[in-house]
Amino acid sequence: MKTIMVASGKGGTGKSTVSVLLGARLAAHGKKVLLIELDSGLRSVDIISGVYGKTVYDIEDVLCGRCHGEKAVVESPLYPGLSVISAPYEGGAVTKEALQKLCLAMEPFFDIIMLDTAAGMGAPFQAAKACATQALLVLTPDPVALRDGRIVSDALFSSDMPEIRLIVNRVAHKTFQQGAVRDIDECIDTVCAQLIGILPESPELQIAAAKGTALPADCLAFTAVDNIARRLEGERITLAVL
Numbered sequence: 001m002k003t004i005m006v007a008s009g010k011g012g013t014g015k016s017t018v019s020v021l022l023g024a025r026l027a028a029h030g031k032k033v034l035l036i037e038l039d040s041g042l043r044s045v046d047i048i049s050g051v052y053g054k055t056v057y058d059i060e061d062v063l064c065g066r067c068h069g070e071k072a073v074v075e076s077p078l079y080p081g082l083s084v085i086s087a088p089y090e091g092g093a094v095t096k097e098a099l100q101k102l103c104l105a106m107e108p109f110f111d112i113i114m115l116d117t118a119a120g121m122g123a124p125f126q127a128a129k130a131c132a133t134q135a136l137l138v139l140t141p142d143p144v145a146l147r148d149g150r151i152v153s154d155a156l157f158s159s160d161m162p163e164i165r166l167i168v169n170r171v172a173h174k175t176f177q178q179g180a181v182r183d184i185d186e187c188i189d190t191v192c193a194q195l196i197g198i199l200p201e202s203p204e205l206q207i208a209a210a211k212g213t214a215l216p217a218d219c220l221a222f223t224a225v226d227n228i229a230r231r232l233e234g235e236r237i238t239l240a241v242l
Helices: 015-028 059-063 096-109 123-131 143-158 184-191 203-211 220-232
Strands: 002-007 033-037 082-085 112-116 134-139 164-171 194-200
Touching: 002 015, 002 123, 015 033, 015 082, 015 112, 015 134, 015 203, 015 220, 033 096, 059 096, 096 112, 096 123, 112 123, 123 143, 134 143, 134 184, 143 164, 143 184, 164 184, 184 194, 194 220, 203 220
Parallel strands: 002 112, 002 134, 033 082, 033 112, 134 164, 164 194
Antiparallel strands: none
8 A cells, every 4th residue: 555645845835635636536547545634723625525514523533532544534526436534623633653553544445545744844744754655745836835845855855755756736837937936947956856747727726626526627737637646656647738
């Protein structure tokens, strides 16, 4: 089983949206995927994945022992094969030992566990880092996000994370014409992580995430996410053209 942590330096880079959509495409390729949201107090995965109003227990209930992990698992009605454990609306401590125990318990039932961490390098990040076999950094092409992403990347490299990959999100034709960041190569060089995908600025993606509806298959963002999923599975796929 593969355990993938999805991280960022600063908030607002689209990390949770990417987690849901990437999990959905991996599920569409035949994988059984569990997405665990660790961002307590800033819950959003339930809306993006379409399970809002369907959850009874959350990750805090599981990690503190109020219920077994399977009781908190909710299948997404939008994306077959994708299941979710949501974060609580407030509070909730994430510890390395409890999360490792949960991942071990879920291992027989899923091919991939994705851990949607909180922004920065607090307790959710540290716990996910102890469990993950691969890290995805979701960043936007702006100096602050890239600088903070480098700090996160360095922390992951120093902990001997086996694989660290970069996803640059919200890229448009005008992104590199405004001068703050020169090009994609500058993003890669700043963060010092191997690029695995570029996601375009996409109204369709924003609407799907905000309304809790499925991402249309005929938009460029869908193709870009699907390409990332295929690369994670070992295929050699070119970047989507912006």
